Amino acid sequence: MSDTFDVRPAGPADTPLLASLRRAWVEEITEGPIDDSGFEERFDEWMLKEHEQRVTWLGYVDGEAAGMVNMLVFTRMPKPGQERSSRWGYLANFYVRREHRNSGLGTAMLTALTDHADDEGFVRVVLSPSDRSIPFYERGGFREAYDLMVRPQPTGRTQRRHSD
Ligand SMILES: CC(C)(COP(=O)(O)OP(=O)(O)OC[C@H]1O[C@@H](n2cnc3c(N)ncnc32)[C@H](O)[C@@H]1OP(=O)(O)O)[C@@H](O)C(=O)NCCC(=O)NCCS
Secondary structure, eight states: OOOOOEEOOOOOOGGGHHHHHHHHHHHHHHSSOOOOOHHHHHHHHHHHHGGGGGGEEEEEEEEEEEEEEEEEEEEOOOOOOOSSSEEEEEEEEEOOOOGGGGSHHHHHHHHHHHHHHHHOOOOOOOOOGGGGHHHHHHHHTOOSSSSSOOOOOOOOOOOOOOOO
């Protein structure tokens, strides 16, 4: 029998699930457990501060949480004569557990996110892809951008690059 996917917006009660996915992602990169008993509390505090301007989705396989993604919503400065400020989104923290990758869950989650952006009339969604994920995002309607600028951290102050 094939796996059943489900993609749902995350609510406040899902914070521990999101923290466990974040931990799984980082421990996948470090290839081992990280001894940091304060992480879950810091994650909680971060979610409390962030949730007003961030929409988060969880992806489930056969009822088990297997992935997450979120979109930080930028609301432009109000303009006189314009009832509602336009908005755009930054896609972040896209992760599907390794054992569930390449089965379409990520695509289902990306569709939920871009459908939301379209329904809300977002003028764009931006992201910073890894090389490996570029074809995935291209299939989801993203293209290379030449109309944004980036100022990297000055040389000499470079820290280890983390996933966003
Ligand atoms: C990117 C990611 C969320 C996609 O989820 P998924 O469930 O595997 O997605 P789908 O099954 O719908 O699509 C598979 C596509 O994902 C991309 N992908 C697969 N493994 C990947 C990996 N380890 N890292 C980045 N992208 C990956 C590929 O484009 C793949 O299709 P392709 O091999 O034909 O090019 C998932 O691979 C992942 O969590 N990767 C590790 C974390 C990461 O790189 N996050 C995004 C950084 S911008």
